[in-house]
Amino acid sequence: MCYAIPGKIIAIEGRRVTLEYFGEKREAIHELPALALGDYVYAQGGWVIDRIDPAEAASILEFWREQFFQLQATDLRLSRLSSEKSEIDRHVAVVFDRAIEELPLRDEELLTLLELKSGHELDYLYKVANFLRYKHQGNSCCIHGIIEFSSHCSGSCLYCGISTWNRELPRYRLTREEILEAVREAVEIWGFKALVLQSGEDPDRPIDELAAIITEIRARWPLLIFISCGEVGIPGLQRLFNAGARGLLMRFETSNPELYARIRPGRILENRMEQLRAARDMGYLLITGGLIGIPGQTSRDLLNDILLARSLRPDMYSFGPLIPHPATPLAKAVSPSSAEVRKVLAVCRIADPRESRLVVTTAFETLDETAREQGLTSGANSVMMNVTPDAVRPSYELYPDRAHARESISGQIDVTLNLLGRLGRAPTDLGTRDSRILGSSVPESSTNGIPDQ
Numbered sequence: 516m517c518y519a520i521p522g523k524i525i526a527i528e529g530r531r532v533t534l535e536y537f538g539e540k541r542e543a544i545h546e547l548p549a550l551a552l553g554d555y556v557y558a559q560g561g562w563v564i565d566r567i568d569p570a571e572a573a574s575i576l577e578f579w580r581e582q583f584f585q586l587q588a589t590d591l592r593l594s595r596l597s598s599e600k601s602e603i604d605r606h607v608a609v610v611f612d613r614a615i616e617e618l619p620l621r622d623e624e625l626l627t628l629l630e631l632k633s634g635h636e637l638d639y640l641y642k643v644a645n646f647l648r649y650k651h652q653g654n655s656c657c658i659h660g661i662i663e664f665s666s667h668c669s670g671s672c673l674y675c676g677i678s679t680w681n682r683e684l685p686r687y688r689l690t691r692e693e694i695l696e697a698v699r700e701a702v703e704i705w706g707f708k709a710l711v712l713q714s715g716e717d718p719d720r721p722i723d724e725l726a727a728i729i730t731e732i733r734a735r736w737p738l739l740i741f742i743s744c745g746e747v748g749i750p751g752l753q754r755l756f757n758a759g760a761r762g763l764l765m766r767f768e769t770s771n772p773e774l775y776a777r778i779r780p781g782r783i784l785e786n787r788m789e790q791l792r793a794a795r796d797m798g799y800l801l802i803t804g805g806l807i808g809i810p811g812q813t814s815r816d817l818l819n820d821i822l823l824a825r826s827l828r829p830d831m832y833s834f835g836p837l838i839p840h841p842a843t844p845l846a847k848a849v850s851p852s853s854a855e856v857r858k859v860l861a862v863c864r865i866a867d868p869r870e871s872r873l874v875v876t877t878a879f880e881t882l883d884e885t886a887r888e889q890g891l892t893s894g895a896n897s898v899m900m901n902v903t904p905d906a907v908r909p910s911y912e913l914y915p916d917r918a919h920a921r922e923s924i925s926g927q928i929d930v931t932l933n934l935l936g937r938l939g940r941a942p943t944d945l946g947t948r949d950s951r952i953l954g955s956s957v958p959e960s961s962t963n964g965i966p967d968q
């Protein structure tokens with residue numbers, strides 16, 4: 516977003532580059548023509564999105580220099596692990612030791628962590644996750660904006676407030692011009708460099724129309740675009756990738772096929788997984804994960820959710836709580852506690868300490884107003900801001916009283932930057948420290964950043 520830090524290209528190998536800022540090195544993929552060593556760029560989610568003028572880069576880096584090292588020192592201090600484990604069960608302490616030493620944890624050990632109940636043990640779990648986040652991913656925190664461009668959906672998911680179950684909800688569909696204006700504001704006024712375009716499965720917005728809008732956005736602004744509009748099929752995914760989308764936010768919600776079929780009538784888990792795997796192979800960055808608190812879900816299911824998400828090698832994990840909507844069949848479901856959600860985030864980080872980002876979901880923020888701080892100190896390193904136009908934002912009612920539904924964008928930015936400053940996190944996202952994540956992400960065909968028409 517607006518305070519992102521530019522990186523200098525110090526190595527280029529095909530479409531992969533290594534960036535450096537303040538001694539930190541990151542890997543990213545580029546699609547820009549004639550990129551050269553020494554160029555300054557912005558990167559988001561492991562993609563170089565724009566080249567910037569060296570004089571401008573120097574001035575931004577100067578602005579950041581002192582702050583960055585102060586933030587880093589704060590994060591280091593807050594991420595330190597104490598050796599105090601006297602109140603932790605011996606068996607659990609051994610699992611923590613293995614996690615800290617980064618020995619691969621067996622499924623049963625991860626399950627032990629997911630089933631922790633004692634306050635001391637939970638506190639230590641969060642600290643271990645936070646320690647591993649700092650060790651492998653440093654203090655960078657990525658911030659994506661989200662534009663919800665249509666609340667129409669033909670789906671009947673039992674947990675979803677914009678499903679067909681909700682007959683009272685006033686629906687909206689932003690026009691092409693309204694979407695472009697929302698993007699313009701997010702990029703030109705607020706400085707966002709990664710946006711998620713989200714909607715229900717809207718039968719009246721053909722994929723070609725959406726593709727044309729994405730192509731236009733990519734032609735006008737340097738931006739990493741994630742799509743999140745449900746299942747568009749493998750040809751639809753390819754069409755949107757060719758148009759310029761580079762990320763897909765699609766959770767599978769639960770790894771349990773029976774539970775999946777129950778909460779998503781008419782759907783099959785394997786179809787969703789096929790699309791996620793195909794998207795990965797096309798070169799999409801994936802944000803995926805599941806829903807915590809589905810009636811009938813067990814801790815073994817949650818473990819399997821984490822393992823299934825990990826098998827997709829996502830760029831980012833997204834696990835959030837179920838918040839019942841009164842107009843849906845799950846109206847009487849009980850949301851999980853904040854501790855349950857935080858525990859899943861921490862175990863997710865411990866199960867995959869190196870490679871992926873982990874987002875604090877808006878649903879968690881709706882459940883608990885301190886969710887961002889809780890999540891960011893339990894292994895998470897990403898947040899989303901809602902940049903949907905004010906006039907329609909409250910109508911995207913996935914669940915009641917959604918966090919940020921009525922907050923101004925500037926207010927969201929202020930609150931977020933304050934929190935990140937207090938926790939020592941830098942709102943930058945230059946790529947990944949681990950080149951293995953990029954190895955599988957580079958699509959075969961290069962588009963030189965110019966989407967298909």
Ligand code: SF4
Nearest residue numbers: 668670672675678715
């Ligand atoms: S979860 Fe997605 S597909 Fe299901 S009803 Fe909600 S928006 Fe539609």
